[in-house]
Amino acid sequence: MSKDKHILATDVQRVAKKRARGCYFTAGLANPFALRAFRDWAERANLKNTTLLEPFAGRGDLLHKLASVGLLGNSSKAYDIAPAGRAVSRRDTLRDFPKGFDVCVTNPPWLARNSATMRGLPFPPDCVHDDLYKQALELCLLHCGYVAALIPESFIRSFTRFELFYQRCESFVSLTGDLFCDTVHPVGLAMFAPTSSKDVRLYRNDDYLGCYNSLRSYIPATDRQKRIRFNAPNGALGLFALDNTKGASIRFCSAHEVASYNIDVSSRAITIIDGDFSISRQFINKVNKELANFREKTHDIFLTAYRGLRSDGKYRRRLDWAQAKSIIEMA
Ligand SMILES: C[S@@+](CC[C@H](N)C(=O)[O-])C[C@H]1O[C@@H](n2cnc3c(N)ncnc32)[C@H](O)[C@@H]1O
Incomplete structure (x- = not known):
């Protein structure tokens, strides 16, 4: 050798x-x-x-x-x-x-x-x-x-x-x-x-x-009956599920916004969601409001932290599918 x-x-x-x-x-x-x-x-x-x-x-x-x-x-x-x-x-x-x-x-x-x-x-x-x-x-x-x-x-x-x-x-x-x-x-x-x-x-x-x-009480409950699918190419709702390196940037959007990304069955950072809801600008605003409220009330403590800090000194966080589902249901 x-x-x-x-x-x-x-x-x-x-x-x-x-x-x-x-x-x-x-x-x-x-x-x-x-x-x-x-x-x-x-x-x-x-x-x-x-x-x-x-x-x-x-x-x-x-x-x-x-x-x-x-x-x-x-x-x-x-x-x-x-x-x-x-x-x-x-x-x-x-x-x-x-x-x-x-x-x-x-x-x-x-x-x-x-x-x-x-x-x-x-x-x-x-x-x-x-x-x-x-x-x-x-x-x-x-x-x-x-x-x-x-x-x-x-x-x-x-x-x-x-x-x-x-x-x-x-x-x-x-x-x-x-x-x-x-x-x-x-x-x-x-x-x-x-x-x-x-x-x-x-x-x-x-x-x-x-x-x-008391922080746990702000975690929205999930309704198991509701049909919501992630990484579903024909869905109408998009989600950036991971913070960027600058700040708290997780957000829901229209599926068009994320369409150019490579989303497959194992995607965890960006996804397209399909389910029993009709998409409108007001609906997307409402889900994002629920998300912001959840993040503010719980100080992100229940979101998975990623290696490395954002430039605002906090951990990058990811919203998992169960949490995303609950937030959509709240809206
Ligand atoms: C994360 S390091 C932390 C070391 C130290 N506590 C510190 O904070 O700097 C964990 C330590 O556990 C020791 N370790 C791993 N397995 C062990 C075992 N079975 N018995 C005793 N020490 C062990 C490793 O050698 C290592 O030094």
Whole structure:
């Protein structure tokens, strides 16, 4: 093998290993622990006077971030399967989770099962969740009373009201700061308490958005009986379902406007919609008004976020077909 090919092969192996372990250190300039929601949680958890656990510590960057805002007490313990810092001990914490800690702050490994399958990466056969971070989070919650974890922003849309994650989650912050150097995946900070919380307080960075249950009440309900088809070439309604890089640009329009785009059965960003409704300028205005109202009231927290920020500093969002259907029905 030539020297160049050897370097390339080693690079590919390194990236695959990094992905398989979900190994992205929180090394960006932003500090999520300086935020109001985290400081409030830290006070309730008595963080400064407890022995803190970081079970997936990597290089120990989270401990440095806590120290830099004066929230790291005298005692902490950090573990990782592949320690990259002097204060981090080697341990497979997914298999052998440390016991006897009440407070845990971490950024666990993230790896979606479908992404592992697609890339041919190993995925723990005993993992019951669709992403490794949920397995790690469940272990943290089983063994520690107070848990704060940096996890995908999509977490807030994935929980049902009866499960462990929802019941103990006190607050969730959608973070748009510069947290990582090697990934731009949308990220949030979830904070949990030992006992069941009545509702989840939602924030975007330092801005309070409202409680999960009140924001959820603005999600329009879907009528399963109504016939609405997406990616239907003969439809009359068009939809730009993904924000552009400048701002909140998702909108409904007439099918003529989108006709020149290549729309097939798998299109997710632009579509033509067919259904039991008659199209007029007033109808399109009405659906767009419903959409704007939904986005404003829910602060976009229930729309899928895309990698990378818009130039207004917020995540690009996508309206999925179920949400689009509900909005059309409202109109
Ligand atoms: C997303 S990184 C975050 C590292 C660190 N918490 C930070 O925020 O900078 C996840 C870490 O989990 C570690 N990890 C993956 N599987 C593990 C396991 N089974 N036991 C312990 N650590 C593991 C990886 O090596 C990686 O350092």
